[in-house]
Amino acid sequence: MSWQKEVDELNRRMELAKAMGGAENVARHHARGKLTARERIEGLADPGSFDEFLGLVGSATYDGATLTAFTPKPTVEGMLTLDGRKAVVLAGDFTVRGGSGGMSGGLGREPRASERALEWRLPFIRLQDGAGGSVRTFEEAGRTYLPDGNSYTQYEVQLLSKVPVASAVLGSVAGIPAVVACLGHFNVMVKEISQIFPGGPPVVKAALGIDITKEELGGDQIHTRISGCVDNLAENEADAFAQIRRFLSYMPLSVDEMPPRAPVTDDPDRADEALLSLMPRNPRQAYNARKLIEHVVDKDSFFEIAPLYGRARITGLARIDGYPVALMANNPRFNGGSTDVAEGNKVMRLISLADTFHLPLISLCDEPGFMVGPNSERMGIERAGARLLTAVCSSRMPWITIVVGRVFGVAGQCHHRPTGMYRRYAWPSASWGSMHISGGVSAAYRREIEAAPDPAAKQAEIEARLNAIASPFRTAEATGQDIIDPRQTRRKLVQFVRDAQRILATQIGVPWIPYMP
């Protein structure tokens, strides 16, 4: 006697699970312009690589011993490969109870997706679509419950210092999932269909009496530009999957491994002539920092993170001689490239990402200083500065700074680390100091200027005196600061990143400072 009958039953149950919330709910979901959880996994994974787990979990109705109806759990999860590299995926299924509520546990429970990622040391990907708890659950259970979600969220916290974690927000995501969307190293949302908020418009209306749409409350205009809660914006779902694949391509599978070197596709000795005249001689003119990045990293290798938030600083991942690196550059085309609270947040996360996953850090520095003014004070620029300084001084990954323009003040100090494998080169266009000469003169020489018969002339005279000694060559004579021909930049970066591999290999393992999301 074979077990064909049971295998038929197994296949039937798997078909029922694949029907998700049923044809009607799936049609409604598609009509909203959204893919289903299973279509999303297909869109993300290498073809045919998805290996589901917990596929038989759901709520069943029986007539005696016969299964008459089945609703799967509101998630689809399993392992898949991305460019042949394994990862764990957890996709919310909005067609089942609006993606709300998870599975309940019990003795003999199989591990959750997050626990598997933790134990198998594999990247963890969330495809989110749905809400957290619902008060409907109270009625079903006949009681309320304590918000003890940390019993399982703790695994997702542990993941942060062990494996890369990426989230795609693919619908209206509320409650704990909205917070979990930020519990990772990279996240992305899709134009028009994605919003996050701890409480949606009805909750806001009840609490504050405000009428507001989902998009106004927690859409991409808020979260990719103003709050910085979501790093990147995708044009559509396929773009979101491509961005997650791209992000993970720079990452090791876990902190116990080195990030993968890609085939070398660009000349390590490439010396772009344009670099010689990239910096305008007129300090009023702002160059294109993204072009600067393209001139020095491997061709087409730059992947920008959070391009719309904290725009005075560009941050992202790139490759140098095939090796993955973290990279930041001041952007003089926004607020002069200065560092405000948002820019500080971006830099801290980049440093932490680099330190956790063994990436050398490249800084293309043209730092005018912290943003000044009443708005910065209200945002708490000093504490932000203290946190940034702490992140800089506590980091360990190899770090190279190319001073292409200005380095001023405490924010300038944050492009330097006095310990570990650190290297700094300056271009001849560099200028530096504890503060700018023009702003600093009026503060430091106030009495002399006020006492002079012609204060404006006095100020100009002092500024001229100081500008005469501002040449970077004078500093080089005294301190040993190396100055390079801008066209040599890529060659210097290649040499540094190659040398960094030995040091990075000694830093394999769990980071000594846990990653803070």
Add this chain to the structure above:
Amino acid sequence: MTDLRVLSDIDARVWKIEVAPGDSVAADDVLLILEAMKTEIPVEAPKAGRVKEILVKEEEPVSEGQALLILEV
């Protein structure tokens, strides 16, 4: 041929317009120059094309997301 609206990335003032309607431009050519925080910020052509219409005037303040000109690409 499609119309491509070139937007301002920032709140600024239009300092100088470098092209005229009908001009052909290559990718990365400077279309106009904005000024913010005493800095000149060039707006470059995202793609090669022809300037169809200029939507702003010199000295005019512009806000983030505002269309500056239309390129036919």
